Amino acid sequence: MARPSIKTVGVIGTGVIGSSWTALFLAKGLKVIVTDPAPGAEGKLRDYLIKHWSSIPDVKVTQSDYLNNFKFVEKIDPHLGELDLIQENGPERLDFKRRLLAHLDANTPENVIIASSSSGIPSSEFVTECKRNAARILIGHPFNPPHLVPLVEVVPHPGTGHVYVTAALQFYGSLGKDPVLVNKETPGFIANRLQAAICAEAYSLIARGIVSAEDLDKTVTSGLGLRWALNGPIMTNTLGGGGDFNHFIDHLGPAFKTWLVDMHQHKFDIDSQDVDVLKERVNEWVSHVDLKEVEESRNELLIGLIKSKSESSQGL
Secondary structure, eight states: OOOOOOOEEEEEOOSHHHHHHHHHHHHTTOEEEEEOOSTTHHHHHHHHHHHHGGGOSSOOSOHHHHHHSEEEOSOSGGGGGGOSEEEEOOOSOHHHHHHHHHHHHHHSOTTSEEEEOOSSOOGGGTOTTOOSOGGGEEEEEEOSSTTTOOEEEEEEOTTOOHHHHHHHHHHHHHTTOEEEEOSSOOTTTTHHHHHHHHHHHHHHHHHTTSSOHHHHHHHIIIIIHHHHTTSOHHHHHHHHTTSOHHHHHHHHHHHHHHHHHHHHHTOOOTTSTHHHHHHHHHHHHHTTSOHHHHHHHHHHHHHHHHHHHHHHHHHO
């Protein structure tokens, strides 16, 4: 089945993720039709677009085109026939997504891809009421903010058609994203599961008083994070084994097992009083930090890092 090229995107929901997606789509030369029922949503979106214009990498259009190639609408229904792809960014609630996706499926041309930015709900759980063509529905989960961070997880449900998976991967790749295909649905997908595992141990170490919140973060940003920004844990392990992953596992396996046993014994319980201790220790540090400055510095350095990685990969 041949699919038309994607030139017009519908964005549903203009929270942080929806606004960032909109900025990226516009910067890459796409027409965007946007809707959000929240009061003042259109003005907040335009303010967001203006604020982040200069930070978007590899922009394909002028600032004037970027700011004027979207249409904010009260109702998306009259415009569904104009769309080539929908990026849904509604609340992370199963009942909401079931109703919305069923409505979109029933009223959108049957070959239009409907991608959800859901950060953890597999699409098989909210396509149950879709009667027309549930095969074109999948997850397109970005990492925040989508206009900067290249990762997007493409997660089909068991009934998603291969042609739509391929088209979604190609579409996100054409935007400069670095899409990964999650072959089987799993709650939280991949990146959030990894993040949850690391955070659970980080919370445990802080709550137990083994390390301060500030030094915990420094352990990542001055060590693990630097390496993982360039090579993921599997390649890092392989390099640590002298180029032999088997050697790494065989050499560190016994110690790794001991650490895992201790981690299991001290597993962080989100429903325990440990949460109050954690909050107190984190807030004590964060209260002395200028968070706006931290965010601005992070984004500036992130832009430079992404640009350097892109230039390096192109030179290979």
